[in-house]
Amino acid sequence: xxxxxxxxxxxxxxxxxxxxxxxxxxxxxxxxxxxxxxxxxxxxxxxxxxxxxxxxxxxxxxxxxxxxxxxxxxxxxxxxxxxxxxxxxxxxxxxxxxxxxxxxxxxxxxxxxxxxxxxxxxxxxxxxxxxxxxxxxxxx
Numbered sequence: 001x002x003x004x005x006x007x008x009x010x011x012x013x014x015x016x017x018x019x020x021x022x023x024x025x026x027x028x029x030x031x032x033x034x035x036x037x038x039x040x041x042x043x044x045x046x047x048x049x050x051x052x053x054x055x056x057x058x059x060x061x062x063x064x065x066x067x068x069x070x071x072x073x074x075x076x077x078x079x080x081x082x083x084x085x086x087x088x089x090x091x092x093x094x095x096x097x098x099x100x101x102x103x104x105x106x107x108x109x110x111x112x113x114x115x116x117x118x119x120x121x122x123x124x125x126x127x128x129x130x131x132x133x134x135x136x137x138x139x140x
Contacts, residue, residue, distance in 0.1 A: 029092070050124070050133035061123050063136055070109040070138065072101065072123070080132075083125040085109075090120060114140045 040047075054060060059075030061083070074080055085107070089095035095115050101107045123134040 035093075046131070047133060050131040051135070053127070053130045054132035054134050057127060057132065061125070061134055063121055063123075063138060065111075065138060065140070068111055070111060070114070070140070072099075072107040072109070074101065074105045074107075076105060078127055080125045080127050083123065086122040086124075087114065088120040088122065089115070090118060111140055116140050 057075070057078050059078050061075065061080070062071075062073040064071045064073070072085055074083065083101040085099045085101065087097040087099075087109075092115075097109075097113070099107065099109065118137060118139050121134075121136045121138055123136075125132050
């Protein structure tokens with residue numbers, strides 16, 4: 001084999017590699033964390049206040065996992081109302097879930113409803129008429 005054939009084969013492999021990368025990267029979906037990103041940015045100060053309000057409570061909402069369920073345990077000593085749990089999947093917006101918790105101190109989310117991977121959990125609630133928020137990341 002001479003230099004000419006080697007160069008042509010090398011260039012052909014390089015072009016095939018670049019074509020593979022372009023096709024692979026174009027086929028990837030890229031979702032924003034939220035569609036109303038700029039609106040949420042304007043209200044970020046309220047979010048910080050809600051996080052601080054939650055941190056000042058005696059007890060916080062506890063999120064834990066077992067083999068089959070994601071368990072959201074509301075505090076027993078602190079009165080909370082209007083609890084909303086958002087499970088946000090950073091890599092696929094279609095997998096986001098929202099749950100409203102009413103009339104119970106313990107809430108179970110079946111893991112079979114969730115795709116394996118990382119979820120950002122945002123818990124919104126009211127305590128003593130103050131807005132509270134907790135953020136957490138959990139891996140299913």
